[in-house]
Structures are given as C-alpha cells and as structure tokens.
Amino acid sequence: MPQDTLQNPLDLSKLMRPDEQQTGARSNPPPDAPPVPSAEFTPPPDEDETRATAQVDTYDRMQSALKPIQDYKKFLVEQKITEEKAAKVVDDLLSKGYYEETYQVTKALTIAFRTREQRDTMRLQTAMQIQRPLFDAAMHELITRYNMASSLSRYRAQVFKFAAPTTSEENVFEELFNARLSFIEGLSTPIFNLVSIKLVEFDQLIMAIARPGVAENF
Secondary structure, three states, X not given: OOHHHOOOOOOHHHHHOOOHHHHOOOOOOOOOOXXXXXXXXXXXXXXXXXXXXXXXXXXXXXXXXXXXHHHHHHHHHHOOOOHHHHHHHHXXXXXXXXXXXXXXXXXXXXXXXXXXXXXXXXXXXXXXXXHOOOOHHHHHHHHHHHHHHHHEEEEOOEEOOOOOOOOOOHHHHHHHHHHHHHHHHOOOHHHHHHHHHHHHHHHHHHHHHOOOOHHHHO
C-alpha cells in the first residue's frame, strides 16, 4: 500500500486526558500559584460599639455646627470688632433696615454714613454701563462718588433725607439721591478724599460683620 495513503496513528494521549469542560474535572494548579485565602467571618457590632459610633457622629456634627461660630468670633477679634458692636449692627439692620455710623474726619468735621440698599447697587451698575469710564481712576472715582451719595446721611450739621423702604414712588429715591450727589460733587477734592477714606472704613466694618457666620451668631 502506498505510504501517502496511510493515516496518522491515533493519539492515545487525548483519549486518556479528560475534557475539563465536559467532565468538570480541575487540573492541579501550578506549584508556584498563591494559595486561595479562605473567607473571614466578621461578627456584627454589639450594642456598645453601635452606641459609641453614634456618639462620635453626634460629636462630629456638633463640631461642624460650631465651626462657623468659632471662625466668626475669631475673625471679629482679628478685625478689632467687639461682639457687642457686631450685635448692634445686626440688630439695626434687622429692625430698622439700615445701620448708621458717625466718623470724625477732622476736629471740625463730623460725618455719618448709613448702609446702602440694593437699589443703590443697581443704580451704580447702570451708571457704569452708561458712562463706561476708560481709565481705572475714572471708574474708581465714579464708584466712590455714587457710593458716597448713597450712604452720606450727615455732613456737619446738615442732615440728608432718605426715602422710607416702603415708598413706592421710585422718583422719590432718585430725587433724594441726586440732592446728595450734587452736594458731594461740590466738595473740594481734598475733603472728598478724606471723606472717601472714612467711607472705605465704614464699608469694611459692614462687610466684616455681615459675613458668613453672622446668621449662626445673631
């Protein structure tokens, strides 16, 4: 019989090796394979552990709630503002809708500022959009002039009027504002600069008191 017609002899090793997918048999792992860790049993926490965890969580929540208060009081100390002073400002803002502070500019000049309203901020924004100063100095002067006219309540013996928050006529607010603005624009430049310095002090005082943490303290 020709040699090319002979079939390859049967591989008996395939018959002697079981098919793992069919029989489910597992081959032995290689000797260097790491051992399979056994499952560990974790006992449930007892009542004492549960109670202690709850107490720790309560303490953490209390510390988180006290942190704004502590930070606020620390900030007042850094700004040299007493808690009584801060309480006075907040009480006036809540009861009267504004707070007023008196400053001694010179020995002969006493002025008073009061906190501004949201309509004052909107008026300033409109003026900035319309006038659009080209230089930073002009922009700064515009902001200072409008903020001063919105806050100046007394200059020496002259007391300036402010409309009540309940006033429904917008023209009343604008007429009184324009009267204060006209007075300020008539000040000499050195006096205007001195009054501007006190206005900055006043705004810094209000911003320091009406900051995050004030709601938790007053």
